[in-house]
Amino acid sequence: MAVRPRLTTVKVVDAALELIDEQGVEGLTLAAVAARTGVATPSLYKHVASLAELRGHVGVRVLEEMTDRFTHTVLGLAGDKAVEALMHAYRAYVRQHPKRYAAMPMDPLHDELQQAAGMKLIEVMLATLRGYGLEGSAAVHATRRLRVLVHGFASIESGGGFGLPEGLDDTYDQLVRMYLTDLRGQS
Amino acid sequence: MAVRPRLTTVKVVDAALELIDEQGVEGLTLAAVAARTGVATPSLYKHVASLAELRGHVGVRVLEEMTDRFTHTVLGLAGDKAVEALMHAYRAYVRQHPKRYAAMPMDPLHDELQQAAGMKLIEVMLATLRGYGLEGSAAVHATRRLRVLVHGFASIESGGGFGLPEGLDDTYDQLVRMYLTDLRGQS
């Protein structure tokens, strides 16, 4: 019966992500989201508790997007092939959404709202390392090292931190190889 | 003749760094700096062009601090000893000033004001790798890999991104060893 299209939290977050893609995280403002969704700023509070909470929702979405993509990427692969695919998928995501990556929470596990999403992302990495026969804490360390590599590179690249873009593919390949070699040595 | 202590750009940046150490980068506000230096907000414009420029100065200071410390750290060392010392000094700096580290510009080379400071920091890393016999672009790649490792870890640790602080020293030692092994393989 043709209900007038109404705003929902999901649509608000959609608009927020568009804004971030276009203008970066600093561009995420309730006023801008309101303008984009065709609503007065205070109306957003019916869907979101505050700007801080909206940022939280955005963080969850980014984590979920990444988890989804990496899960599909790694499905059916194992060992070095899986790790390689995961690392390349990580970089590909960040290149596709450089601004959005900056909205990924660094500490999802310390936020009620983001905890579940953060855990799932880590678990994808952990699962990808299954098969290397890593015992308990060794698996944790290996996952951490992996995170350090992919996040370190992604963070610098998306921030324009490498002077010249020249040879970045090579640098990344070397990082992948370094990690795989390292895994072999630990096993 | 006892000149009444006047504000200078340097003192403004000092206050900005204190503020950042206490409240994080979001806490850096001209109003807060003014309060801390005992001056009305608009007066700051006599020493700094804008909040953005102040952030730029802060970034330079952080880069310079790091460069100084790392330079002293690796002086007189070479090879694995030097790399190890540099990596540990990097982490130590970030642990000492976790909030401040977030004020380090990711792309100093693209900012007129920060370019020189950024270059010097990179050069310390590059120089530390001297002696591994890396030819031209191999040295660039090796420096990039080093940056990825130290920044990746520092960024996650200072952001509270590792679920538990447990075993972080071990994780870092493993990263150091991984990098040294990698360097050996490349040489």
Next chain:
DNA sequence: GCTCAAAAGCTAATGCCATTAGCCTCGGTT
């Protein structure tokens, strides 16, 4: 010591943004 110009500070005003309070309206429920 005196004058004066520039440096460094101040107040007032503007505009943007987040947030809160309180009102209005529609659509579905009873």
Next chain:
DNA sequence: AACCGAGGCTAATGGCATTAGCTTTTGAGC
């Protein structure tokens, strides 16, 4: 047919950056 709650709106508040224009101080030169 009356009602009620969700979702929107306007108005108001307070923080912050920034600009304009005025005042005071200081130090240089006489």
